[in-house]
Amino acid sequence: MTSSYFGHYVALSLAVMASTVSMTANAHDYPVTVQSCDRQVTFEKAPTAAVSNDVNLTEMMLALGLQDHMVGFTGISGWKTLAPDLREGIGELPELSAKYPTKEVLLGADADFYFAGWNYGMRVGGGVTPDTLAPLGIRVYELTESCVHIMDKAKVSMQDMYLDLLNLGRIFNVEERAKQLVAGYQTSLANFQAELPKLDQPVKVFVYDSGEEQPFTSGRFGMPTALIEAAGGVNVLDDVAKSWTQVGWEAVIDRAPEAIIIVNYGQVTAQQKIDFMRSNPAFKDIPAVKNNRFVVLEYVEATPGPRNIAAIKRLAKAFRATQ
Template identity: 70%
Template sequence: MKLTLPIIAALTIAGPVAAQTTVDSCNRQVTFEAPPTAAVSNDVNLTEMMLVLGLADRMVGYTGISGWKTLDEEMRAGVEQLPELSAKYPTKEVLLGAEADFYFAGWNYGMKVGGEVTPQTLQPFGIAVYELTESCIHIGEKPKVSMEDMYADIENLGKIFGVEDKATALIEGYRAELAAFAPDRAGDQKPPRVFVYDSGEESPFTAGRYAMPTALIEAAGGTNIMDDFEKSWATVTWEEVVERNPEIVVIVNYGNVTAEEKRAFMMNNPAFAEIDAVKNDRFVTLEYVEATPGPRNIKAIKKLAAAFWPQ
């Protein structure tokens, strides 16, 4: 096609096309011809990653927060200008209705394996998906969880949206803060045995080898008693918990059952009377947004360390 002078002029005024960017997303590589301008994030921790990178003006909304009652005051101001498109997981129609061009979610963080909203189902509609690194274990193999999972997401979002410098500065800050922090152990004390109690009374839902609390607990100087559980977030039996006898229980606070109600359930159940954490009433609460990958993980590590190594 021969370009007319007006078209050539328009192209010249518009400037060069943004550099193409390719990032790893679980078992895929995703290429972006230009930064997204109509992004949607699912869940409070993923949304905070977007906000901490200053990307609110690139978003058309968020999903999956009010349905789980995870929005707190610290977060509220950041999203007040954005609509919540869906209280829980969005449907494909919700994302299409928002004219989204990007969806930041994870497996069991806004997407389900075999569900209607996946990278494959959204691709024909021009909606690119970046998957939360921690969640990749649900669709394939990955290394044990570490702080590198969260850093990778910040770094990749920086590349996708063209804010690499800000992402790099954040990651360097997180690394420096963590390097300067050392759990205040007394002498040669062994790492405390820790159990993560997310939810459930019949059977507890907990964090295994691939869930973020394992990395947080280790950074704080403890050991997750379910470190050998080859799962991310999943259900175990109370018998396993009693047998492994945690010294400290980390309660994840969200949803309709409060952290205090979860603590009371364990404290008042005769079946748990011989657990060290129950005998010594050693519980510590992490908010959902602290226990899942995101900007508040460093704060969570310090909170855990204070509970593990009291002065």
């Protein structure tokens, strides 16, 4: 899929980095092998010329303090505006391609590592895949949420995002840093959930990404489902065995969501999406529309990455306002 709180994560990352500043990449730490979708990928040393695709994957790299291992990023400005806080975190790193990169772009940057996902910088059968990049000396680590495009996997959960951070930690020999970062997210979320008022029943939620004739939304394998469940809701399209996909409006109307998540990115604003739903007579009896229960998540919050925890907290508060 294609398309502030970042200061908090930068601060957290810097704190973690400070506690592990003595860590260095020692030869005896390698080789390391990680599972990437249906492949095992072995690294003889930490990559030194990494490229990340998309804003959420880039933020994962930044949260782990891996800027010095990177030569650039791709796939942000072609769909989304680069937020000032992200630009500050990236520093002088260039955007090598506004949308998905070609092999030539990655070769031109002398890349030795590409962090991407299926429909997050790679397409099945496309020109840039782990198989096409391997002969060029570019190893690929695939975003776990996206693996459903090429293999069977379990339903999406927060563990998918945690696993990616931990695997990146192993790949770049900052494993302790990654463990502390993940533990911090888990503790923050658990403490928040423990104090939440109990819901009478899970709130029924629809994810509205884009599209008017047919909505583009998230099914059981997309990250919003994990966010919704962690916040006390249920995705009304949980039975759709896709990550991100189009459905018919009839399915949304029939399932009567009590809250609607608007994914904000691109040329159509979140408010325009809300106005479309509120002005369409076909949607007037949907409880979320009738009661104006819309929650806006930025693209970078709705896709796997460091901003997921803050997104869950906002969703949880919004869901409790429906009961």
